[in-house]
Amino acid sequence: MNAAKALWLARRGRFGALFGLVTVLLFRRNLYYERQLRREGDLAKRSVHGYEMCLDTADSGIARTLLSYGTHEQRSVSVFRDELRALADDVSGDLTVLDVGANVGYFALMAASVLGERATVHAIEPAPEHVTLLERNVALNDYEDRITVERCALGDKNVAAELRLAERANCHTVHVPPVAPASDGDALPDGADRTASPRPSDDTVSVPQVTGDRFLAGRDVAPEDVNVVRMDVEGYETAVMAGLTDVLDASGPLVLYFEFHS
Template sequence: MADIIAKVNRAVSDPSDVKPWVDTNRRKVERWLRRGEVGPLLGGLTGGLLDWNAYTEYLSWRGDTELVVREINGSDMVLDPSMAGISQELLMYGGREELSASIFESELERLKERVDSTVTVLEIGANIGYYALLEAHVLGDRGRILAFEPDPRNVDLLSKSIEYNGYGDRIDVERVAVGDSDGTVTFNILPLSNKSHVDEDAFVRTHPIERQIDVPQKTVSTLLDEHDVQPESINVVRMDVEGYEAQVFRGMPAVLESDQPLVIFFELHRSRLDDETFEGLLDTLAESDLEIVAVTDLEGPMWYEIQLPWDSFDDLRAMDESHSLHVVLRRT
């Protein structure tokens, strides 16, 4: 009841919030009706009103292990109804982070027109492939995607989606963590597959850890050497590494220092970075001749994305310490 009251109060106090919320949910309903999906529709209604999704709760209770294929962003994704997190979310809604994804898609289209040769993508923290498949679809046979993901559950689903779409010539996937050194790291497996992360003492644990595994870790520089890719040929870096982004950026100096057209799209987890690390990360990006294209935030309690009116690294420096934001950067 408190959630319903909060949403109503938010709509009354700031009516401008209503339109993007309506637009976001209209797209979801249109998908459900087009596909004749009654379960997700009912789940969306209970989730929107009560913050309790009857459909995903039912899937978890049923424990269905039969994989499902859904068309998402122009590609077919193989999804696991029993896997909490992104897999269930995509099965439920048919999309996620749609504002951020649309901005990123526009940047990919722009790059495809600007770059005459192959558009090479580093997909770091690829998870089950939501963005890797989007990249493969948009770039077509002009794209080469090097995807890195340490969680074996995610790699398995991503590999199935690659095979299902016939993207084997566009996407290479490797089960590895990406960081600022080569070696072995402890990786925390969480029930929510998109929350799994490299284990760190400073990491604030807000979700239960299911188990821990040892995984290989490599820097971007090492991975490029192994794949015989020159740093100056990298045009896209897309990452979501749950607070490990500073380590990833420290391991790719040659990519950041080169002068090729470059798009970087990443989730900035401010709450998981101490002040020194956070400032150093922003300094590194600012010194790499990158400009801010967009910064998006998840707005609650209405739960939809908004684009913030931020266009400088000083704006990012002032972000709330408890927040995570999506950031799209560009070097022309």
């Protein structure tokens, strides 16, 4: 895998990133990344796969990978981009994408870039700090007409949930507390039922959760019109898929791209 990454970087002239990869293998430290941190402030702007992204230099997750190498999950991303291009060739009309767990927009921007003006990307992200950067990255690329940012979570029921915050920003997890009496708090999207009452702490934040099918119905999107579902939800995949039965049962062309977590 390191050899493939090194070859990919060399072919694109990313010799600084290649140097960083070598130092990781030799010293378990990415000296190229460390040098960038010394030169940047809290945010760094980078060109990634042809679009622009603002990245949090304090993030040890996807931002660190993008600052170090200019790409993330390159082998699977290459396949994903090929599938998006094939989809664009096969479908003559509009294209709808669900990006579940959109983080700061790496995949949402990619889908909008590859699919072009026919695309509508619903970038769904529950973490407030991610939503702020996600909206900034959408505006940075003038993609407001292609990407809508939604601060909520998708799951198997319509409830108030909580987001458990991890040290690495791309490892937050959604959790639905036990059923509790209704209470005031964040508005739930599109008629979700308040059947749980999360208790935010320093390590959790409240987040509205809705099924994917209800999310789409609230936006007048027919299940068969959804062409792409991309998700990275840190072990919550089964719940998200259970709420997308109408989409999975529909007859339209559908690209599924997601990580499994055990």
